Every structure is written in C-alpha cells, then in structure tokens.
Amino acid sequence: MRMRAECVSCLINRVIYEAGLVDEKFSEKAVKEALDILAKEYSHNANSILVATKVHRRVYEIIENPDPYKDIKERSNRIALSLIPKAEKFINDSKDKLRAAVICAIVGNVFDFGIKSSIAAPEKLGDNFEKMCENGLDVDDTEKIRKYLKKNSRVLFFTDNCGEIVFDKLLCREIKKFGVHLTVVVRESPIMNDATVEDAEKLGFKDAADEIMLSSNAVGIDFNEISDDLKKRIENADLIICKGMGMYEAFCEKKYRPVVHLLRTKCMPVADDMGLPENISVAKMYE
Template sequence: MNIKPDCLVCLMNQTLKVSKLLELDDNTSKRLLDNTAQLLTEHDLNHTPPQIAKSIYSMISEVTGKSDPLALAKEQATKLALSVNTDFVQTIQDAIKLAVIGNVIDFGAQNQFDLNAMIQDHFHRSFGIDDLAGFEQELTEAKELVYIGDNVGEHVFDKLLIEMIKKHYPHVEVYYFVRGKPIINDVTIKEAQILSNCAHIIDTGAETPGYDLSEVNMESKAIFERADIVLAKGMGNFESLYLAAERSVYYLFVVKCNVVAQAIGKEIQELIFKRG
C-alpha cells in the first residue's frame, strides 16, 4: 500500500516523538527533523510507509548513536502488557480479540490509544471486517501457520493467542516472524524469546516495520510461501503486504489512521480480521 500525503506528516511527528523520548537537545532535534524532511523529499508516492520509515529510523540511529532508539518505549510497553489480567480469555475468539486490541501499542501510529480503556471498550465489540470463521476452518486442516509479529508489548498477547491455537490445534506448527533489526517499537528476536516455547522464532531480515517481500531473507520467504496460513499482525504488515502478496494472508489490526481507514472503507478504532 503506497504512501499518501497524510503519511508524510505522520512520519515527521514520529521523529519529533523520538526526539522527546530520548530527551534530545533542540539542535539535535532540529537536525533529525531536517534530515527527515530531506528523506521524505527523496521518496516518491510509489513507496510504502514502512519503506520510508526504514530510512528515517536508520538516520535517527546514525545521528543519535543508538541502535535501538525506542528501547525504553519497548520496555514500558512490555510491562504494560504483562500487567493485564488475561483470566477472561477462555477461547480462541477471546484470544484473537485481545491480540488485535493489543495492536494499539504502537509508537508509530498517527493516533494513540489507551490499552486498558480499549480492552474495556472494545473486547465485546464486533469486528469491522470479520473473517474469523474462515480462519478457524483453515486451522482444522493446516500443518503450518506463519504469524508475522508487529509491536513489542502486543507480542505478549500474540503468545497467548498462539498458545490457544496450539491447545486446540496441536498439529499446527507455528512460525513467529520478527524484524531483522530494531525499527520503531517492532518486535525483534530479542523480545520474541518469550514465545520460544510455543513457536519457532524466525528472524526475517526485514529492516522495515512491515514484512516487505522485496527485502526479507530467503528462509522466511520460503516459509511464508509454503505455509498453509499466514496471519499478519498490525498496520505495518498490512501496508507492506496488501496488494503485494500473491498468496492469501489474514490481516489482524486496529485501524489507527485515516489512510488505512480509507483503503478498507472502515473507521478509526475498528477491529479488522480480513482475509486478503
């Protein structure tokens, strides 16, 4: 899904947010914003938001000397997710609903939402697009499931969903895909270790905040292409794969910006479980 003018403002705002998170001085903050503006002018509208974000966050790391600029935000998000009492999750449907609500933990989103408030308000809401029945039917015959992770924090709820899937469909091998290096607050192999007891952790080599088929490694691409089911979590994976993947993919995310809302004909804050 190619970038829209709205995305340019969002990416500038992300740079400003990183500057504040790192408590940078004004001169360094301005340098980051100037560099971001320059990078935006160098990319045309044929690029996806994750592709441009890769360039911006690489620049931020170079200027600040921090390989993982959002390490603190990821730690805070993980603590927040682990503090949630998940005793109310009893079924796969419950686990999917919590996993998608967890997608609001997103440093890069245009709109920010409170996790606990979203759980209280959205857990009993219906999906704006609901292809859950087809997903469950495919699980009955599937041998391999690829679960493409998104943000740190929500990966705690990804673990709960995978454990629930394994409980009901023990014949399914699950591969949990992570980014190849720190990018925004996306999950990498470091944070994903908490899922090692329920899934094979796969470093995709992707340096974009989305599973970009043009740059992922051969190992993950082979698994992606052969798996019976692919479940892609979050807007970054949707932006990277929607209309680009030649195979079917289930997209699970919260609509958090106007661009994606318009692309799928839904409203901000709606829960999406879409087979594409």
C-alpha cells in the same frame, strides 16, 4: 501500499517523537534529514514501507541510538503482562476461545506511540482493556481463519509491537491447539517499538510456537531483505497471519494468499486502502 500526502506528516511526527525520546537537541537535524529523504522519495507511487524504513534508519544514526524506544517497549511488556490474568479470563470464559484470543491480540495493537490514534503511554491500556475486549471486532473473519487451521498446516505469524506481542502469545497458544505447524516471525534488531527476537525469547515464545524466524529491522517487512528460507515459507504457507498496519502496508501489494490482517485501523490511509473506517478492530481475510 502507496504513499499518501498524510503519510508525510505522520512520518515527521514520528521522527519528532523518537528524537525526543533520546534528546530534543537532535530534533531539528532529524527532521531536516527526514524531510530531505521525503523530498527525494515521496510520490504517489512511492512504497510507504520502503520510504519509512529509510527515514527511521537515518534518524537512528542522527540520534546515536539504535533503540530509542527501549524504555517504552519494556514498560509496554510489563503492562501487558500485568493484564494477562484479565485476558486469560476473557478467553477462558468465551464460548469461542479462538475468537476471544484474536480480540485480545487486536486490542494489544493499540501499543503504538508517536502517531495519531495511539495511546499516550503504555499504562493507559490498563484503564480500557476489558472494555475494548468486550467491544469485540468490527470486522470479524475468525471463521475464515479457523477453516485454515488444520492438522499439520503451515502457519506463519508476523508480529508487530512490544506489549502487543504478550497477547499474541495467547493467540498462538490457541492456534497451536489445532495441531498446526506455527512459525512466529520477529525483528532481528530494533525498529520503532516493534518486538524483536530478544522480546520473544524473554516472553517464552518457544513454548507457544514451533519455530521463531527473523526478519530485518524494516518497517513492516522489506521482501528484498528477508532470507531465502523465509521467502519460501511465505510462498508455501497455508495461512499467513499479519499483525499491525505496517504488515498490511507491506503485504497488500503482494499476491500471497490466504493472508489475514489483525489490527486497529489507526490511520486514514490504511483504513481507506482496506475500505474500512478509521479506529476500528479488524480481523480481515484476503483469500
């Protein structure tokens, strides 16, 4: 996705937030370095994913911490795990279990921090989880998802945040019931509060997927940094499932189809690019 002016303030707010997670003494230098990168890289033709990745990687060097979100990620997973009984009940009580699992996975997308329209702390989701599930989907392409879930079809599932990934596992279980070959893609190393291979292993994703593959610690996905094997999987997939705004920002400029985006529209630039309102729950297919 191409950058918009609003992306600059969003990135700086995130830099301030993650520096503060380590020590506020790093904030001034982190902001200055981020602004230097933005001064060089920002334009309306700049790729939002590539610029954000450069900013965050540099900030991590400044704050001398490769995983500043570690504590909040662990809390997110704990809170999400505590909500599993409610999520499973919601799914099991539904006449359409695939759709219910999609809803839970999208509700989990609120596990995002340091940006507008995110929750202030992981614990906040517990107060609103059931209500958000009951609200359902504002854009509902689950029937389009279903038509691609055929026996032995090749499905790629790109994860997003910690906490959220707990509910993704429930969705993966429902997807596997269709007899597909499911590959889950997670980060090899930390970036923001995104789930890594360590999180996937701790949560037992090997029980819910046929394979786990790795991507770099780019924001969303940097197609120049992924393995040749993963590139071939993307090109040959029968269905690509992408969680979160970062994955939308990465895939929206590519011609890979079919791809379905499961997310909350937490910022106006992404919402506008999708032709949707802000702050809604979306399961949108591009064919």
